[in-house]
Amino acid sequence: MTAGTLPLEILNRIVQQLRPVDLPPLCRVNKMFQRVTERKLYNNLILGDVNLAYRVYMSLIAHDGMRGPYVKRLWFYIDPRRGVTRGHLAHQFWQMMQVALSTMTELKDLLIHDPAGTATWILDPDEMRFQLHTAKFRLQWDDDMVAFLQSQHQLKHLQTLDAHDITRVVPLPEGHLRELEAFEGPLLVAAEMLSCPSLSHLRVIVDEEVFQLLPQFVENIVTSDPPxxxxxxxxxxxxxxxxxxxxxxxxxxxxxxxxxxxxxxxxxxxxxxxxxxxxxxxxxxxxxxxxxxxxxxxxxxxxxxxxxxxxxxxxxxxxxxxxxxxxxxxxxxxxxxxxxxxxxxxxxxxxxxxxxxx
Known part of the structure; x- marks a missing residue:
């Protein structure tokens, strides 16, 4: 029996036993192995290098985005200690990531680390077709972030940065993020989460500028009555x-x-x-x-x-x-x-x- 005639269940078992490093060569054996292997290869993407991430995004976009639905988790994180990424990443890089995200219809877990924190525009709700369960963003809280979150109806865990200008925190309209259970972020943004009816876990960052607001924030927790x-x-x-x-x-x-x-x-x-x-x-x-x-x-x-x-x-x-x-x-x-x-x-x-x- 040749590899091309093996039952799909057997092919899946073979692929599940392999190390991640063995998957790319297996994709080149034949079309049957390619389909099965790519599902695992793209299922969980943890990317820590800009050049590698760019190539992965190009691969996802190819062939009308046929590989996009394979992705369930995408983590893009650049170590801030790398001097090459302390500033802004190229606009072209973020455009490519936006297009790749638009192909990921089954994405559930998303982490985006932008060293500058300004790439929230890539989360255009008109372009995204996924419903996240977990979202961790090193991105500023702004109008684009709020617009995106209003489109996420299954989100359970959210992490984000502070607003660029803490004197103007964009409000999250009531009635959204009804499934949100856990939030991690700065105090002024956490205050926007208190209208979420399922909120049960809060991890709040308080700095010297706002620590005197903490008692009032806690009082709002009690009066808002989240669980x-x-x-x-x-x-x-x-x-x-x-x-x-x-x-x-x-x-x-x-x-x-x-x-x-x-x-x-x-x-x-x-x-x-x-x-x-x-x-x-x-x-x-x-x-x-x-x-x-x-x-x-x-x-x-x-x-x-x-x-x-x-x-x-x-x-x-x-x-x-x-x-x-x-x-x-x-x-x-x-x-x-x-x-x-x-x-x-x-x-x-x-x-x-x-x-x-x-």
Missing amino acids: LRSLHVNVIPDPVVEETLEALTVDPKCCARIQHLGVIMMPWIHRHVIHRHLTRLHNLQSIAFEVSHLDPAPIEGFQRAIALEMNMYCPSLRRVSFWFGHHQVVLWAYRQDTWTCAGVHPHASIEDQLWLSV
């Missing part, structure tokens, strides 16, 4: 900790839903402010503290003592994490009636695990 289970702020600064916690715990329904809270700037003393509000969070499972500002840094014994202390006021707690800036996170977990250190983790590897896991 929020996780609120993860890059840092809740000490000057607004008490006001922020008071706004969060004023409503019993909100208190009953919250299962993860962080990252709170830990005080050496006066922790009674945190204790008082923990007693209201009856279902809180995870809490995170920023401790990089403490001198000396809290050693393992002190970390365990803090975990025990917080658990006294909030018996539902099962994880307490200590954040040493952007360098590392020390995680403590309650197992078999004792608090044990669950390891030291890089910041980037543990953050999603904490705020998305509840």
Whole structure:
């Protein structure tokens, strides 16, 4: 039996066992293998090189875009530390990507990293025929972004950048993103998500320009009444900790839903402010503290003592994490009636695990 007469099921099994590096040569064996192999080859595209990405987009566009429906995930990410990509990428590159995106009718997971953050125009809703479940954009929040999001009716997880001008944040009209469950982004854009009726997880970036707005933002969470289970702020600064916690715990329904809270700037003393509000969070499972500002840094014994202390006021707690800036996170977990250190983790590897896991 020749390769060309093998049943489709057998061809699929052969292809599924191969490494990605073996797929391009197999495409050249015959047309039968080409069709089966290309489905896997283009199913999950993770592109980190501009020249390679350009060639892939050209291949997707060829033959009237016949390969476009094969793509379920497209990640285009350029390491910002590469000097060649710190500025604007060529307009022609983004045009080619836009045309390639227009062929991807089955795309569900999209990540676009633009070093300049300005290529939102490629997301023209009149050109795109896909409905995303996950969208992560290093792109500014502007009119083009909002127009695109209004066309996405199945989106569950969204990440985006701040507006170019924070004095004018383009509003997201009510009635859109009804399936959105998780949002990651700056505070002023996160405020636009509070009208999403399914929003349960928020990861919010707060910088020095807007940190004083955090208590009002949390108050809006409570009054908007999204079914929020996780609120993860890059840092809740000490000057607004008490006001922020008071706004969060004023409503019993909100208190009953919250299962993860962080990252709170830990005080050496006066922790009674945190204790008082923990007693209201009856279902809180995870809490995170920023401790990089403490001198000396809290050693393992002190970390365990803090975990025990917080658990006294909030018996539902099962994880307490200590954040040493952007360098590392020390995680403590309650197992078999004792608090044990669950390891030291890089910041980037543990953050999603904490705020998305509840």
